[in-house]
Amino acid sequence: MEIAVVKKGILEVVRNLSLDSKVQEALAFLKGDQDTTMKDQMDIAAIPAPTFDEAMRGAYYKSRLEELGLENVVRDAAGNVYGIRRGTERGPTLVVFAHLDTVFPLDTHVRPEVRNGKVYGPSIADDSRGLASILTILRAFDHSKLTTVGNLIIGATVCEEGLGDLQGVKAFCAERRDVDGFIALEPGQAGQVTYECTGSRRYKVTYQGPGGHSFNDFGKPSSIHALGRAIAAIADLQVPPHPKTTFTVGVVQGGSSVNSLAAEAEMLIDLRSTAADSLLKIEEQVLELVQHGCAAENDRWNSEMIAIQLERVGDRPAGSQDFSEAIVQTAVSSARVLELTPTTQGPKGTDANVPLSLGIPAITLGSGGDFGGVHSLGEWFDPTNAYQGPQQILLTILGLVGLKGVSQPLLQERKCNE
Structure with a gap:
């Protein structure tokens, strides 16, 4: 322009x-x-x-x-x-x-x-x-x-x-x-x-669970499943066109093998906006959904075994x-x-x-x-x-x-x- x-x-x-x-x-x-x-x-x-x-x-x-x-x-x-x-x-x-x-x-x-x-x-x-x-x-x-x-x-x-x-x-x-x-x-x-x-907030989110064998320990919660629930909810967020506000899960990793319940899974989240108040709002929404992923996976298996760790790894002011x-x-x-x-x-x-x-x-x-x-x-x-x-x-x-x-x-x- x-x-x-x-x-x-x-x-x-x-x-x-x-x-x-x-x-x-x-x-x-x-x-x-x-x-x-x-x-x-x-x-x-x-x-x-x-x-x-x-x-x-x-x-x-x-x-x-x-x-x-x-x-x-x-x-x-x-x-x-x-x-x-x-x-x-x-x-x-x-x-x-x-x-x-x-x-x-x-x-x-x-x-x-x-x-x-x-x-x-x-x-x-x-x-x-x-x-x-x-x-x-x-x-x-x-x-x-x-x-x-x-x-x-x-x-x-x-x-x-x-x-x-x-x-x-x-x-x-x-x-x-x-x-x-x-x-x-x-x-x-x-x-x-x-x-x-553009301001940004970046988070490293780590889910930790009991792990186990995919067949013998079926019924225990999975860290990857908790992470997946959170990502699915984040992906459905609605943001305003103005000021431009964005979100993405940029990196996902976790698990140890195809036949294991993941003991740990983590993701890196990038949040951006040109306005400080909009950045704060999307940050609050995403962090709530991150916690929801943990709670939903525990509820699914009537468990409290999944825990979550949050680390802010980026803070760029708008x-x-x-x-x-x-x-x-x-x-x-x-x-x-x-x-x-x-x-x-x-x-x-x-x-x-x-x-x-x-x-x-x-x-x-x-x-x-x-x-x-x-x-x-x-x-x-x-x-x-x-x-x-x-x-x-x-x-x-x-x-x-x-x-x-x-x-x-x-x-x-x-x-x-x-």
Whole structure:
């Protein structure tokens, strides 16, 4: 869906920025730097970085940030890697992060390969593209001697994917009180802007029973049957079309053999919504049905042998803001000025969830190029015109934090930072 420009003043600021000679030099540099950026992207993708085990890629990325002149580059207690590019005056602080982790196990073959103009390999798009985009943007800053008014915190988080549960960005936001805006970089075509965040709850549900022989012990309850009753009830739930609210049982396992009563069975449940109250409602409904599966199996056999264990393994907060907000309109205006079409594919779950849920303006931007097969061994990236992504990101950054001698920041300092 295309996003409209509704703040003409912001559009004019961004247009004037794009006409500045240093900014034009930086935009041209990003186009000419595409081959180097693609090499960076492939080098990053070749370093394994499964969620909870990102240290190797993090060490490499930390060295690259230091090499490109960021100050105070750190690897914090959570494993996030970031540094500061200071502005010249008092102004807002903007965070620009990609994420280090991937969904692939440590022993996965991750060396990218080029075939017919596309690059194939696990994590080549998600999020090696975002990480490489940050590096080329930093080179553009240095090459064109761009000096911002506000400060930039630039780097990468850990534990963005899956059961990582956004632990990296949660830790970062818990430690910092100086963040006025946040940009997350993800795979996506240039011009793609996400300004709403899908919240999620994830549960591991384990049913435990007596087990036994399928024939000799028939009449005792089965953990798998209890799980099946719960799944059948969950599958019949009705949810509202707006706000979009979803549920799924994504993983099921249990039992030991075909001729045994299952002593244990478990499932992983994923619940999502763009609205916090709707997420809470579906969570309550599903947890009630999980308990119903246990009770129904016990009732069927006049037993109390089935027990249940619940573990919340994921909690991603929902967040939303109006598309007229300055951070959204600055990104939209940057796309327009670059003759791109600003679009949104609706709410997503990214690192931006956490700051947005805390009231910090936050968006997710596409890092350019085309891609497919994300989270599969056949993941691919097409670099055709991929430089347009970093161009839009750079122009958005400059609009938000201001460019010395050219424009003041469009992003406001938050009162809690004063």
